[in-house]
Amino acid sequence: LxxxxxxxxxxxxxxxxPQRGGGEERLLKEVLSSTRWGTRGPKVEELEKRFSQIHGCKYGVAVTTGTHALELALRAVGVEPGDEVIVPPYTFIATATSAIFCDAIPVFADIDPETYNIDPKSIEENVTERTKAVIPVHIGGLPADMEAILDVARRHNLKVVEDAAQAHVAKFKGRPVGSWGDAGCFSFQNSKNITAGEGGMIVTNDKEVYQRAWSLHNVGRLPEGEWYEHALLGGNYRMTEWQAAVLLAQLExxxxxxxxxxxxxxxxxxxxxxxxxxxxxxxxxxxxxxxxxxxxxxxxxxxxxxxxxxxxxxxxxxxxxxxxxxxxRPLYKEEVFRTQIPDRLERVTGKRPDYWGLHLPATxxxxxxxxxxxxxxxxxxxxxxxxxxxxxxxxxxxxxxxx
CATH class of the missing domain: 3.90.1150.10 (Aspartate Aminotransferase, domain 1)
Incomplete structure (x- = not known):
């Protein structure tokens, strides 16, 4: 050896x-010579339209990162402090911390030992009266069993936010991932299948979810409101024209x-x-x-x-x-889930999860x-x-x- x-x-x-899609330099020069380098320019809007259509959705919101996409999507579907969000533990940490940044409680369900995606049966076993949403992850790009997951979600009135960070153009039963749930979230981080170094996208077919996500990513403004009109507690999670230019080239x-x-x-x-x-x-x-x-x-x-x-x-x-x-290691065995996250959740919700006490055999x-x-x-x-x-x-x- x-x-x-x-x-x-x-x-x-x-x-x-990364590799080049072929048109990055031309599109970046167009941005450079324009007067719109940020604050929702034409290339961001074109990217939102094209990427969402490719993934079977009417609406797209381009954001700073895939991590932020998950957090904003949870807030857009109505996750509030104290709610529980069911997630798998075989995933990148942002899947779970997106709930924590909403002051919600991540609850870990086990995975299917053959597909490594979240097990719909384990989702059902972890539903409580506080459960508000579930985040199925299409880990590595293989779609989770969205029909079974949606069956559980509908019976328990749960919102579904797909973590498709690793699943650009993936499909389940011929239908693009991201279009099955209430919202889908993608990442354009440096390692992803198309990339601008960083970036994210929220896609949805629900106009209300879209409007809320748009407002949340743009400091609470309304899509058709005045510039200094702020309806929601939002932040600045806007993608720049530079990132959108690179991604439009990568789409090709x-x-x-x-x-x-x-x-x-x-x-x-x-x-x-x-x-x-x-x-x-x-x-x-x-x-x-x-x-x-x-x-x-x-x-x-x-x-x-x-x-x-x-x-x-x-x-x-x-x-x-x-x-x-x-x-x-499983996410629930990360050091941050031993003390810091339980401490935070106890302060905010009065409930202190014992993540390090979990044992999920398939994971x-x-x-x-x-x-x-x-x-x-x-x-x-x-x-x-x-x-x-x-x-x-x-x-x-x-x-x-x-x-």
Missing amino acids: AVAGGKPLREKLWPQW KMEEWARKREENARYLRELLSGVDGVVLRKEDLEGARNAYHLFIFRLDLSKFGGIDKWRVCEAVQREGVPLSPGYS EEVVATAVWLPHSVLLAEREDMEDVAKAIEKVRENASELK
């Missing part, structure tokens, strides 16, 4: 990210990039299905389209001599394949065994996928060198 001083399997570089390549990822992911799944010790993610959902922000799968660590996934990833990386261990099993490949790997050529499978096989066959 390379990690033990041997020759790496691969020295060829993988595609870098978004579908092409998505198809390339899909093609390579199909071949990689075929290759990995024959690798002992690899447990592939369940993806054969009817009519689903995976955005493949991450190619996620699990390891049967008993086939790797019982070493942990971090050691396996280190060895595979040294072979020239950027395999990541991903999340290292903990996935955290211990799931590994990721970044979407940039899937932008390489078909034959490059063979190196991924070969590197994992090489590490498994020589796992004794890692002890």
Whole structure:
């Protein structure tokens, strides 16, 4: 093994990210020569229109980050202090902290051990009289089971805010993610499938949710009101024209990039299905389209001599394949959920959740065994996928060198 001083399997570089869509310089020069660099200019409005239409929605609100998109969407659908918001623990921390910044209480539901998305049955088990909303995350780009989630939500009168930060152009049963819930939230942060370095988008088909989100992101102004008229307690979460210009250029390549990822992911799944010790993610959902922000799968660590996934990833990386261990703990085991967040919630709501006392078995099993490949790997050529499978096989066959 390379990690033990041997020759790496691969020295060829993988595609870098971000990549250009092709028109960034031209569009940025247009902004530079204009007198509208910010405060909701024409490129922001064009981006909102085009991106929301691509995702099956009538309305879009471009904001500073995907993190802010989640917080504003929760507020727009009516989440208030003391409400409970059900979230998965296998996700980026913003999914949960978006509720906390609304002074609401995140409640963790377990995930499906085969898809790694939130389990609709666990959502139902965690509904109380205080539950106001649920945030299903399309983790890695694979859509959550939105029909089952909406069934639970409708029976309990819950709002649904989709966290589609990793799921640009993904679909569930042929319908774009973001259009299933009351609102959908996307991220344009540097690692995302299209990016302007930072940025976010709220999409919705509900005019009232749109108007509230628009007002909240624009210091409480009304969409058709006076400039110095403030109806809601909002903030400045506006996207600049610079970000919108870059994203409009990226939109031109978004579908092409998505198809390339899909093609390579199909071949990689075929290759990995024959690798002992690899447990592939369940993806054969009817009519689903995976955005493949991450190619996620699990390891049967008993086939790797019982070493942990971090050691396996280190060895595979040294072979020239950027395999990541991903999340290292469930969200509820993050240090901030031990004291600071319970302290804050107790002050605001009078209730002190014991997050560190939680035990969600599917989440903990996935955290211990799931590994990721970044979407940039899937932008390489078909034959490059063979190196991924070969590197994992090489590490498994020589796992004794890692002890």
